[in-house]
Amino acid sequence: MHAHEHPRQISSLVRPEVADLPRYDPGADPDSARTAHGLSHIAKLSNNENPFGFSAAVGDALRPLTNGLGTYPDPSSRHLRTKLAERLGVSIGRITIGNGSENILELLCQAFIGAGDRVVTQSPCFGLHEIFPLMMGGRVDKVPLSQGFSFDSAAWQQALAQPTKMVLISNPSNPVGTVIESEEFLTLVDAAPKNALLVIDEAYFEYAEGDTNFPDALSRLAHQPRPWMVLRTFSKAYGLASLRIGYGIASHDWLVEILDRVRTPYNVNGWAQCAALAALSDQDHVKKGVALIAHERIRLSQLVRNIGLAVAPSHTNFLFIDTGRNAVGIANDLLRQGVIVKPWREHGFESFIRMSLGTPDDNDFFFQALCLVLNHHPA
Numbered sequence: 001m002h003a004h005e006h007p008r009q010i011s012s013l014v015r016p017e018v019a020d021l022p023r024y025d026p027g028a029d030p031d032s033a034r035t036a037h038g039l040s041h042i043a044k045l046s047n048n049e050n051p052f053g054f055s056a057a058v059g060d061a062l063r064p065l066t067n068g069l070g071t072y073p074d075p076s077s078r079h080l081r082t083k084l085a086e087r088l089g090v091s092i093g094r095i096t097i098g099n100g101s102e103n104i105l106e107l108l109c110q111a112f113i114g115a116g117d118r119v120v121t122q123s124p125c126f127g128l129h130e131i132f133p134l135m136m137g138g139r140v141d142k143v144p145l146s147q148g149f150s151f152d153s154a155a156w157q158q159a160l161a162q163p164t165k166m167v168l169i170s171n172p173s174n175p176v177g178t179v180i181e182s183e184e185f186l187t188l189v190d191a192a193p194k195n196a197l198l199v200i201d202e203a204y205f206e207y208a209e210g211d212t213n214f215p216d217a218l219s220r221l222a223h224q225p226r227p228w229m230v231l232r233t234f235s236k237a238y239g240l241a242s243l244r245i246g247y248g249i250a251s252h253d254w255l256v257e258i259l260d261r262v263r264t265p266y267n268v269n270g271w272a273q274c275a276a277l278a279a280l281s282d283q284d285h286v287k288k289g290v291a292l293i294a295h296e297r298i299r300l301s302q303l304v305r306n307i308g309l310a311v312a313p314s315h316t317n318f319l320f321i322d323t324g325r326n327a328v329g330i331a332n333d334l335l336r337q338g339v340i341v342k343p344w345r346e347h348g349f350e351s352f353i354r355m356s357l358g359t360p361d362d363n364d365f366f367f368q369a370l371c372l373v374l375n376h377h378p379a
């Protein structure tokens with residue numbers, strides 16, 4: 001018996017929900033790609049990371065921390081929660097911290113989703129918005145975007161007329177990059193059953209917050225009597241993806257206390273807590289990165305449209321591009337050129353790739369490789 005085979009004994013022990021789960025696709029590994037294709041430069045444009053990295057303040061804050069490696073971190077992330085509570089104008093009891101915001105998504109599902117519970121999300125969606133509810137035995141209904149990649153208010157109203165345990169949606173959308181606009185956001189909130197938990201995943205908040213029509217979810221939800229949570233992360237605009245830290249703002253302290261019951265006490269390591277605090281103190285760094293990305297987003301969208309491909313209007317640090325061909329094939333061809341992107345596999349979107357905006361050089365590198373792969377010669 002080989003270690004990679006599935007011994008029947010394990011298969012019969014595992015919960016059926018787990019055996020059937022789709023796999024999360026983390027994208028190709030840069031080192032393997034380098035070796036496999038004999039490449040010197042790899043543009044990793046697959047995980048929506050910040051090409052400009054983290055603030056110098058983070059490095060300064062972490063250096064002295066090596067002395068404290070032997071002690072457990074603060075299980076309540078008190079300093080960071082205090083700082084976030086001040087910035088956001090909410091009480092500290094309403095803030096929860098996760099080992100990445102994906103950890104909070106997982107905790108929400110562990111605490112609230114049981115066998116047969118219905119979760120409504122959007123299609124196409126972030127993989128974990130489907131995987132975590134399914135893992136708990138929930139049912140996931142996906143509401144498609146309408147033509148032109150916009151939020152389909154009528155379809156959502158219809159979907160939310162049925163009993164629903166949780167509404168789970170990213171705004172801006174990953175993988176599409178579009179936003180639910182202010183008016184639509186109100187429609188969504190009104191349509192959601194009063195006893196449903198509303199989870200708004202704002203992983204790309206910092207890229208969209210200045211845009212007209214991007215709803216200020218925290219103030220829109222402030223007077224809702226229902227339970228809700230808004231999720232944000234230090235992985236994207238703050239450039240700290242490696243450290244794994246994100247946060248949630250809850251409607252009520254009680255929601256945070258519920259998550260504490262399923263949370264492992266030391267889910268957030270000390271380096272991550274310290275780095276997040278330092279990163280918050282350097283908003284200039286975030287603003288500069290967001291501005292550079294906005295510039296690249298416009299420039300690259302135009303280049304890609306010029307060769308005849310459709311690109312969704314993005315409010316994030318990535319582009320969702322219709323290649324018109326099988327995306328897995330295109331992604332493999334790009335990989336051979338040293339560019340890693342994510343091919344989309346969800347039904348109806350099999351010709352799309354999601355490309356994370358990188359440095360201007362890497363974006364050019366991507367565009368040249370794309371033209372080559374599509375056999376298109378840029379003017």
Ligand SMILES: *Cc1c(COP(=O)(O)O)cnc(C)c1O
Pocket residue numbers: 048099100101102103126170174201203232233234235241244245246
């Ligand atoms: C990247 C991403 C996350 C995960 O962020 P982490 O804080 O790194 O776990 C969550 N939701 C969406 C929609 C994302 O794109």
